[in-house]
Amino acid sequence: MKIFHQIKARLAPKTGLYKYSNYEEYKQAQIDGNLRKLDCVWSSNTNIEMLTEYIKQNVPNIKFGICHGTRRGEEQALFRKLLNIEVIGTEISHTATQFPHTIEWDFHNVKDEWINNVDFIYSNSFDHSYNPEKCLDAWMSCIAPNGICILEWTRSHAVKTKTDPFGANKKTYEKLISKKYRIKEILSGGITGKDKDQTAVFFIVTHK
Ligand SMILES: C[S@@+](CC[C@H](N)C(=O)[O-])C[C@H]1O[C@@H](n2cnc3c(N)ncnc32)[C@H](O)[C@@H]1O
Numbered sequence: 001m002k003i004f005h006q007i008k009a010r011l012a013p014k015t016g017l018y019k020y021s022n023y024e025e026y027k028q029a030q031i032d033g034n035l036r037k038l039d040c041v042w043s044s045n046t047n048i049e050m051l052t053e054y055i056k057q058n059v060p061n062i063k064f065g066i067c068h069g070t071r072r073g074e075e076q077a078l079f080r081k082l083l084n085i086e087v088i089g090t091e092i093s094h095t096a097t098q099f100p101h102t103i104e105w106d107f108h109n110v111k112d113e114w115i116n117n118v119d120f121i122y123s124n125s126f127d128h129s130y131n132p133e134k135c136l137d138a139w140m141s142c143i144a145p146n147g148i149c150i151l152e153w154t155r156s157h158a159v160k161t162k163t164d165p166f167g168a169n170k171k172t173y174e175k176l177i178s179k180k181y182r183i184k185e186i187l188s189g190g191i192t193g194k195d196k197d198q199t200a201v202f203f204i205v206t207h208k
Pocket residue numbers: 030031033034040041042043068069070071072073075090091092093105106107108124125128129
C-alpha cells in the first residue's frame with residue numbers, strides 16, 4: 001500500500017493548481033510556510049538592481065510601487081533606496097508587522113486607492129496564488145496606464161505544492177498573461193532563490 005502511494009505521488013502532475021478545501025486552509029498553509037522560512041530571502045539584490053534600471057528607463061514619472069508576497073520585505077527596501085519613491089510590500093502572514101513598509105494583506109485583494117495608480121508591481125510570489133487569473137486581474141487593475149507588472153519565474157515556480165499552489169512552466173505563464181494583457185518582454189535575470197541557485201526570468205506585463 002505504501003509503495004502504491006509513493007508511485008501515485010511520483011506520477012502526480014507537478015504543475016497545475018493545488019486544491020484547498022476552503023480559504024482558511026489556503027491562508028493557514030501560507031502562514032505556516034512563512035513561519036517556516038521567516039529567515040529566508042528569495043529575491044536577489046543583483047536582480048532588483050537590474051529591474052530598478054529597467055523601471056527607470058521604461059516607466060515615466062514613477063511615484064509608487066508595490067511588491068507582493070514579501071516575507072522580510074527586502075525587495076521593497078532596496079527598491080525604495082534605489083528609486084527614492086514610496087514602495088510597499090504585501091504579506092498575508094501576521095509577521096508582516098515585523099518588517100518595515102509591509103502591510104498584512106492578501107494580494108488577491110486591491111485597495112481603492114491603488115486602482116490605476118501603481119507605477120510598478122514586482123512579485124516572485126505569483127506561484128502562491130490560489131487563483132492566478134483572478135490574482136493577475138487584481139494586480140493589473142492597479143497598474144497605471146504606462147506602468148508595468150513584473151512577474152519573476154524560476155524552475156521552482158513550475159512545482160505545485162500546498163505552499164506554492166500554482167505550479168506552471170514559462171509557456172503557461174505566457175498563455176495566461178497573453179489572454180488579457182501584453183508581455184512587453186521577458187528579461188533574463190541572474191541567480192535568485194532561497195539557496196541562490198536558480199536562474200530567474202522576468203515577465204514584463206503591461207496593458208494591451
Ligand atoms: C516565496 S516567499 C517570497 C518572499 C519574498 N518575496 C522574498 O523574496 O524573500 C512567498 C511569500 O508570500 C507570502 N504570501 C503567500 N500568499 C500570499 C497572499 N495571498 N498575499 C500576500 N502574501 C502572500 C508568503 O507568506 C511568503 O512570505
